[in-house]
Amino acid sequence: xxxxxxxxxxxxxxxxxxxxxxxxxxxxxxxxxxxxxxxxxxxxxxxxxxxxxxxxxxxxxxxxxxxxxxxxxxxxxxxxxxxxxxxxxxxxxxxxxxxxxxxxxxxxxxxxxxxxxxxxxxxxxxxxxxxxxxxxxxxxxxxxxxxxxxxxxxxxxxxxxxxxxxxxxxxxxxxxxxxxxxxxxxxxxxxxxxxxxxxxxxxxxxxxxxxxxxxxxxxxxxxxxxxxxxxxxxxxxxxxxxxxxxxxxxxxxxxxxxxxxxxxxx
Numbered sequence: 608x609x610x611x612x613x614x615x616x617x618x619x620x621x622x623x624x625x626x627x628x629x630x631x632x633x634x635x636x637x638x639x640x641x642x643x644x645x646x647x648x649x650x651x652x653x654x655x656x657x658x659x660x661x662x663x664x665x666x667x668x669x670x671x672x673x674x675x676x677x678x679x680x681x682x683x684x685x686x687x688x689x690x691x692x693x694x695x696x697x698x699x700x701x702x703x704x705x706x707x708x709x710x711x712x713x714x715x716x717x718x719x720x721x722x723x724x725x726x727x728x729x730x731x732x733x734x735x736x737x738x739x740x741x742x743x744x745x746x747x748x749x750x751x752x753x754x755x756x757x758x759x760x761x762x763x764x765x766x767x768x769x770x771x772x773x774x775x776x777x778x779x780x781x782x783x784x785x786x787x788x789x790x791x792x793x794x795x796x797x798x799x800x801x802x803x804x805x806x807x808x809x810x811x812x813x814x815x816x817x818x819x820x821x822x823x824x825x826x827x828x829x830x831x832x833x834x835x836x837x838x839x840x841x842x843x844x845x846x847x848x849x850x851x852x853x854x855x856x857x858x859x860x861x862x863x864x865x866x867x868x869x870x871x872x873x
Contacts, residue, residue: 710743
């Protein structure tokens with residue numbers, strides 16, 4: 608059975624589907640949505656809608672359901688009919704007894720024949736017994752080979768049957784649990800969320816990261832150099848000391864007239 612081919616839900620699996628539906632309706636988020644005022648549906652209405660769409664909902668877990676059906680069909684395989692069991696038992700007994708009886712007959716015929724030859728009596732009977740003994744020995748050898756081959760073939764078939772044994776009830780129960788879990792997670796809960804208007808966590812937009820301000824924004828590759836202006840404070844242009852020279856006037860004091868004759872000249 609193909610794992611991707613849609614498989615209609617079988618009547619014997621309706622109870623398992625309803626069990627998964629009850630689990631979905633009992634989840635906290637669904638119960639909280641049903642308890643809100645103005646909920647679009649009640650629990651009974653959602654159950655009825657899901658049961659009406661059971662085949663389409665089960666298609667979401669088709670791979671797990673197909674695996675369950677394969678296991679269940681293998682475990683329910685009927686044993687082979689027992690019509691030929693008596694014939695097989697008779698053939699097995701014959702395969703075991705033929706080499707033994709042939710070997711015993713060969714030993715008896717050969718002993719009698721060679722004994723008669725040694726005694727020199729009934730030479731024709733002795734030759735017949737010896738020939739019959741060797742024929743029985745050949746039959747015993749062939750029968751032993753056939754019996755050994757049959758035993759080896761039977762053992763190999765039993766080993767193959769043991770390896771291909773039908774799955775146990777535990778394997779079927781595990782496959783059913785895996786199907787119900789996939790049905791719950793991938794089909795029933797998303798359907799109920801859509802019916803009740805619950806946004807799925809995968810559809811919730813993530814909060815965008817805060818945009819840094821232009822002042823704190825970092826630039827990749829290089830950083831802007833510091834263009835602080837040079838110091839244009841003016842130089843100290845204090846003027847030179849233009850204090851005027853000492854223009855004190857000459858001493859124009861009059862001639863020292865010591866008397867009427869004035870100063871003496873040399």
